[in-house]
Amino acid sequence: MAVNLRSPDPRSLFPIDGVELGWAEAGIRKPDRKDLLVVRIDEGAAVAGVFTQNRFAAAPVLLCREHLAANKRARALLVNTGNANAGTGEPGLAAARASCDELAGMIGCDARQVLPFSTGVIMESLPVDRLIAGLPQALNRLAADHWSQAAETIMTTDTVPKAVSRQVRIGEKSVTLTGIAKGAGMIRPNMATMLGFIATDADIPLSMAQRLTQHAADQSFNRITIDGDTSTNDSFVVIATGRGPLRIESESNDLYVAFRDALTDVARGLAHAIVRDGEGATKFIEVRVEQAASENEASRVAYAVAHSPLVKTAFFASDPNLGRILAAVGYAGIDDLDPARVQMHLDDVYVVRDGGRHPAYREEDGQRVMKNSEIVVRLQLGRGEAATAVWTTDLSHDYVSINADYRS
């Protein structure tokens, strides 16, 4: 079902010096599937993360925040699928702590150097014994070229593993970035997506890593939505091992922007992959809002359109019932919006001029665009210079089927 998205060729995923990945079939929820991932990080890496703003943040998210705040350099990521360990109260926190303790003992580091991540069903107890029992198998499999298997391990309702890898030259130095992510549903990231991990061999300070992580998330995962549901477990982590030749010490360095762009490009590739593989997705839609008075305003309009079930079902049906988009613009909460200044294009088709149907607009033209699998909705508000884009999917029968059956 995924929209123009294929499994990455494992040979296209560059290893990152200083990072090894191993998986296990721990039987967290179901037997005989990869559901446990360990990412071992060499000493001295700069590791930073951004996490969900959901107030019911999962136990592993709470622990990640606590461990990163302790200012120890992270040495491992520990990821399980099949159980979100969210809405689980104190016992959930204790389970997450126990899993960090065990892994720390096995690899020889402080428990606060382990960052835990969980994804799956909310409000069920984490089977921590099975998780811990799976750790030796995962450690036995640690290798630098296991990115493809790692991407498979973190899938839930994803239909395609998601990985992006780049090798670029920045100021005569080569830098490598490789990332994986999982998505599919409960996707309206707020600070980060469900799970996304990018590693690079660049050598950067920890404080810069944190700002770069935030920037990349804002330009990628924080601009996608599938169903408007912000997860309890969203986490995005960047690991900079410092083992490669590129070293950036300050943000005033000429190389900084080039590296930031490369990182953002990988993050955006992963974010787009999540949308393309959104639950039930048959279309990949970019909602671009221009001429807004502020970026916040542009964002509100873009999300109103991207979340409207009526707009999304019209895309699913390839029905150019485009008045539904205007209705969503109208309820986006801009009190002083002047409809007479609003323009709308669907790809190259000028649909709405000055708030009403363009006299030259013909339904056949709208129909032609709606049949595409990739569509850009461009809205101009006539209020200012700010702009944004968000990426989303249509709403199909399969979305309902997947979410009505998820636990069965």
Next chain:
Amino acid sequence: MAVNLRSPDPRSLFPIDGVELGWAEAGIRKPDRKDLLVVRIDEGAAVAGVFTQNRFAAAPVLLCREHLAANKRARALLVNTGNANAGTGEPGLAAARASCDELAGMIGCDARQVLPFSTGVIMESLPVDRLIAGLPQALNRLAADHWSQAAETIMTTDTVPKAVSRQVRIGEKSVTLTGIAKGAGMIRPNMATMLGFIATDADIPLSMAQRLTQHAADQSFNRITIDGDTSTNDSFVVIATGRGPLRIESESNDLYVAFRDALTDVARGLAHAIVRDGEGATKFIEVRVEQAASENEASRVAYAVAHSPLVKTAFFASDPNLGRILAAVGYAGIDDLDPARVQMHLDDVYVVRDGGRHPAYREEDGQRVMKNSEIVVRLQLGRGEAATAVWTTDLSHDYVSINADYRS
């Protein structure tokens, strides 16, 4: 498909002295269906309305506001289905004006005493010639006992006509109230629902009618949601003909609250009927939020739950995947929410205690409630005294089918 909702027995709908209703098959969008309604109101009635807050408000909504502001006593409502006359710019406004002019000429009143309403597809030109050609037929059929046919005439994707009628005694005087409404999709009213009309024979001042209309809307139509899409055409009108024995001159009168409650009861009956007949609905769900710090906060949490596609698909599947409700509470935008103070009941089942799964909660108990067609979700936030309730439906395959096929 409607949830525990049947067509009203025409004999249960009391006529209102001073109001007559007539319909026509004007062929606005399709031939041979009732699609034009005229409600003729005797002189001297107090008529008040509340309208959508959508900035792309339809031409008829703009005209209703203009006509009511002119402070002329309304003498007729003119309603068409099949075309929303929204996103139609100046030509749409001219078409709505022409229809009011014609009807005013036929019944002998000022054009500003006619209130127009449209519902149907957005961004298509209103076929005003066909509408005007249908007026004589509608006027020929004017009669006080045509409420049932009027309810049928204003249906679009509704599967059941919606009407509520009450005769109550207030301070020894009898008062009659009869109302009709249409809903089905693009339902997250903001000030009023798609179309709702209530008439009463009470004798009340115009200013009181306006405040009562707002109050009734706030307690009914403004608390329902099907898909979160606020329509361009929401309109709710109350007609008080003053022909009955009940007369209320001031809001300090003892009878005022009793009458307000009777009016609100009728409005809530219509609003619930709209939810029960929501597009694809198989469940009627009340989301009740208690112990909030403010009513606004309670409302935000209630709507976050009521709009979550994941929560709605779980209800459709009768799957007690109730962690999805906690996730929605968590992203409702209350920054200082303490999860450890949150309690959740599903009907009589205590599911979440102090932010985590209740130790005594058994999935069978949740399952039992989820199978019901009417369910109350009760959330206590542990922050204050404010409370609210909103009413919504599940999200089913039929919602997608209906909205993917609506125009075909």
